[in-house]
Amino acid sequence: MLRIQNFIDGAYADSASGRRFDKFSPVDNSLIASVTEAGAPEVDAAVAAARRALAGEWGRLSVPERADLLHGVADEITRRMEDFVAAEMADTGQPRHVMTHAFIPRGAANFKVFADVVRNVPTEAFQMATPDGAGAINYALRRPKGVIAVIAPWNAPFMLMTWKVGPALACGNTVVVKPSEETPMTTALLGEVMNAVGVPKGVFNVVHGFGPASAGEMLTRHDGVDAITFTGETGTGTAIMKAAAEGIRDVSFELGGKNAGIVFADCDFDKAVDGIFRSAFLNTGQVCLGTERVYVERPIFERFVAALKAKAEAVRYGRPQDHDSDYGPLISQEHRQKVLSYYRKAVEEGANVVTGGGVPEMPGDLAAGNWVQPTIWTGLPETAAVIQEEIFGPCCHIRPFDSETEAVTLANASRYGLATTIWTTNLGRAHRVAAAIEVGIVWVNSWFLRDLRTAFGGSKRSGIGREGGVHSLEFYTETSNVCIKL
Ligand code: NAD
Ligand code: 6OH
Numbered sequence: 001m002l003r004i005q006n007f008i009d010g011a012y013a014d015s016a017s018g019r020r021f022d023k024f025s026p027v028d029n030s031l032i033a034s035v036t037e038a039g040a041p042e043v044d045a046a047v048a049a050a051r052r053a054l055a056g057e058w059g060r061l062s063v064p065e066r067a068d069l070l071h072g073v074a075d076e077i078t079r080r081m082e083d084f085v086a087a088e089m090a091d092t093g094q095p096r097h098v099m100t101h102a103f104i105p106r107g108a109a110n111f112k113v114f115a116d117v118v119r120n121v122p123t124e125a126f127q128m129a130t131p132d133g134a135g136a137i138n139y140a141l142r143r144p145k146g147v148i149a150v151i152a153p154w155n156a157p158f159m160l161m162t163w164k165v166g167p168a169l170a171c172g173n174t175v176v177v178k179p180s181e182e183t184p185m186t187t188a189l190l191g192e193v194m195n196a197v198g199v200p201k202g203v204f205n206v207v208h209g210f211g212p213a214s215a216g217e218m219l220t221r222h223d224g225v226d227a228i229t230f231t232g233e234t235g236t237g238t239a240i241m242k243a244a245a246e247g248i249r250d251v252s253f254e255l256g257g258k259n260a261g262i263v264f265a266d267c268d269f270d271k272a273v274d275g276i277f278r279s280a281f282l283n284t285g286q287v288c289l290g291t292e293r294v295y296v297e298r299p300i301f302e303r304f305v306a307a308l309k310a311k312a313e314a315v316r317y318g319r320p321q322d323h324d325s326d327y328g329p330l331i332s333q334e335h336r337q338k339v340l341s342y343y344r345k346a347v348e349e350g351a352n353v354v355t356g357g358g359v360p361e362m363p364g365d366l367a368a369g370n371w372v373q374p375t376i377w378t379g380l381p382e383t384a385a386v387i388q389e390e391i392f393g394p395c396c397h398i399r400p401f402d403s404e405t406e407a408v409t410l411a412n413a414s415r416y417g418l419a420t421t422i423w424t425t426n427l428g429r430a431h432r433v434a435a436a437i438e439v440g441i442v443w444v445n446s447w448f449l450r451d452l453r454t455a456f457g458g459s460k461r462s463g464i465g466r467e468g469g470v471h472s473l474e475f476y477t478e479t480s481n482v483c484i485k486l
Contacts, residue, residue: 002033004184006042006208007191009049010201016041021210023184026093026329027319028365033090035184038207038215043176046205047224050147050174053202058174059144067115070170072197074111077104080193087185088158089320093369094283094328096320106159106450107186110166113452117469118170134486142477144172145250146226149219151240152187153232154180154331155286155392160254161187164229167472169203176205176225178216180232182331184208211236223247229475230254231288234390234416234461252465252475254288254457256390257418260411261291261447262433264404264424265299271445272423273307276396279421279447281312281374284328285394286335289419289441289448293387294398295407301400305378308398309355312374317360329370330393336370339393343375346386346397351377356395382413390416404429408436417459421447440466 004023005012014020014036023033038046053059061069077084084107085099094103125139148168152161161179168175179187187206194204209215220228220243230240231254244251261276279291296304318325330336343357356375361367375395380387387397401407411420419441422433434442440458443449450456453469465475 001031002185004033004035004188004208006036006038006046007188007204007206008042008046009205010195012191015039021181023091023182024332025090025369026331027369029333029368029370030365033185035181035208037209038218039209040218042207043215043218043222046176046207047147047219047222049202050176050205051224053174053200054144054146056202057200058203059172063118066172067119067170069197069199070111070115070166073193073199074108074115076193076197077108077111077190080189081105084158084186084189087189088183091157091183091185092154092328092331093320095318095326096323097326098283099320103156103159107162109452110159110162111170113469114167114170114472117167117453117472121470121473130485136483136485138481138483141480141482142171142473143480145476145478146173147224148173148175148476149222149225149228150175150177151216151220151228151230151232152177152179154182155283155288157183158186160231162190163467164231165190165204167467167476168229169199171473171476173476174203174205176207176219178207178209178219181208181210212239217243220244221246225249227251227475229467237463250475252467253463254467255418255461255463256392256416257288257290257458257462258293258388258390258414258416259289259291259419259421259439260414261294261396261421262407262411262423263294263296263300263304264407264422264426264429265297266425266429267300267423268425268445269300269303269307273304273311275421275423275445275447277308277311280308280396281315281327281394282448284330284372285374286331286392287448290392291421291447292391292396293411293414294396295401295410296398297407298400298402301398305354305376305398309376312355312376315374317362317366317371319366327374330372331370333370335392336372339372339391339395342386342389342391342393342395343372346377346380346384349380349384349386351384351386351397352379354378354398382410388414404433408433412436412438415460416462418462419443419458
C-alpha cells in the first residue's frame with residue numbers, strides 16, 4: 001500500500017510520533033494509502049526550513065531566474081502528467097477526462113502564468129512636486145511576504161493548491177502546504193517535482209494531517225508563518241481568521257458558495273441546458289463555483305426542467321479509469337451522509353423531486369463507494385435549507401421567474417457571493433444583470449471559463465481578497481514606497 005510522508009526541507013519523512021491515518025478510495029472505500037500525520041515537531045521543522053530558505057539561495061535568485069525555475073516546475077508536471085492524473089483519480093474518484101483536460105494541466109499552468117506575471121509586472125512610480133521646485137520621485141519596491149501557509153481543500157486538490165503555491169513562489173515566498181486529509185497524493189508528488197528541477201530545499205514543504213488540533217490548526221497558529229491562504233468552507237475560514245488574528249497575519253480566503261444560475265427565455269436553449277448541467281453536476285457537484293440555485297424564466301421553465309432531467313438521468317457512473325464513465329462518487333462517506341441528509345431535508349420541506357434524490361445501484365465492489373444520484377428539485381420556497389445552505393453535492397433547485405428584476409433579487413438573496421452564470425442572447429440585459437449581481441465572478445453564456453490573469457474570489461461570506469494575475473501580488477508581496485527627493 002502507498003505510504004505518504006511529509007516533505008520537509010527537500011526530504012520525505014514520517015512524523016516522530018509515528019501517527020498515521022488511512023486514506024480510502026471514494027469509488028469503493030478500499031484502503032489505498034497510509035498517510036503520516038504531522039504534529040508540532042514536523043510543523044515547526046517545516047516552518048523553520050521555509051524560513052531558512054528565504055534567507056538562502058532562493059532569496060538571492062533574480063526574478064528571471066525564479067521565473068525560469070517555475071517554468072521548469074510546470075514542464076516537469078507536464079512530463080509526469082500520467083503520475084499526477086493517476087494520483088488525483090485515486091484520491092478523488094473523479095473521471096479521467098476531468099483530470100487530463102482540466103485539473104492537472106491547470107496545475108502546470110498555475111506555475112507558468114504567475115512566473116510570467118512576476119517577470120513582466122511594472123513598478124509603480126510617481127513624480128511629485130515639492131515647494132523648492134526640485135520635486136521628488138516615488139517608486140514601489142515589492143518584496144516577498146515571507147513564509148506562507150497554504151491550506152487546501154479536497155475538491156480539485158492539485159489545481160487549487162497550485163493556484164496558491166504558484167503565485168507564492170513566483171513572488172519569492174516560501175510555503176508550507178497542508179493538503180486536505182482526503183486528498184494528500186498530488187501535493188506529496190509535487191515534492192518530487194521540486195527536487196527534480198532544483199528548487200532549493202525548504203522552499204516547498206508539505207505537512208499532512210487534519211484541521212482542528214492537528215497540522216492545519218498548528219500551522220495557522222504558528223508564529224513563524226507570515227500569511228495564510230486558504231480555500232475551503234466558510235466555517236473553517238472563521239476558525240483560521242481567529243488564528244491569524246494572533247500576530248496580525250494577512251489572510252486570503254476562497255470560501256463557500258451558493259451560486260445562482262439565471263436562464264432567460266431568450267437564451268440559446270441547448271447551450272444553456274449544457275451549461276447549467278455542467279455547473280450543477282461536474283465533479284459530482286463538488287465545485288465551489290457550482291450552481292445549486294437555478295432560476296429560469298417562466299415561458300421556458302417546463303421545457304428546461306425536462307431537458308436538464310434527461311441529461312441528469314444519462315450520466316455514466318463508473319471508475320475514473322473507465323473511459324466510458326463521466327460521473328464519479330463523492331469524496332467520502334462523511335460527505336455523502338451530509339449530501340444525503342440534504343436530499344432527505346428537501347423532501348421533508350416539500351420539494352418535488354424531479355430526478356434522483358437517492359443512491360444508485362452499483363455493481364460489485366462499487367456498491368461500497370460514495371455514490372449519489374444527480375438530483376433536481378422544484379417547488380420549494382426560497383427559505384428552504386437546500387436553497388439557503390451550501391450542499392456541495394450534485395443537486396440543484398429550479399424555480400421560475402417572471403422579470404429581470406425578480407431574477408436579480410432572487411439571485412442576490414444569499415449570504416454567499418461567489419459566482420453566477422447568466423444565460424441570455426440579449427446583450428444589454430447581460431451587462432445590466434452582470435452589474436446588478438453581488439458576486440465576485442459573473443459568467444455570461446459560459447461557466448468556469450478562466451483566464452488566469454483575471455481577479456478571482458468571492459464577496460460576502462464567499463471570501464476575502466482576490467487572487468489571479470497581478471491581483472495575487474497584493475497578497476503575496478509587501479510593498480515599500482521609496483521617496484527620493486531630487
Ligand atoms: P474544509 O474547510 O473542510 O477544509 C479545507 C482545509 O482546511 C483542509 O485541508 C482541512 O484539513 C483544513 N482545516 C479544517 N479545519 C481547520 C482549522 N481549524 N485550521 C486550519 N485548517 C483547517 O473544506 P473542504 O471540505 O476541504 O472543501 C470544500 C469547501 O471548500 C466548500 O465549502 C467549497 O465551497 C470550498 N471551496 C471554495 C473555493 C473557492 O474558490 N471559493 C474553491 C474550492 C472549494
Ligand atoms: C472550486 O471548486 C474551483 C475553484 C477554481 C479556482 O480557484 C480557479 O482558480 O479556477
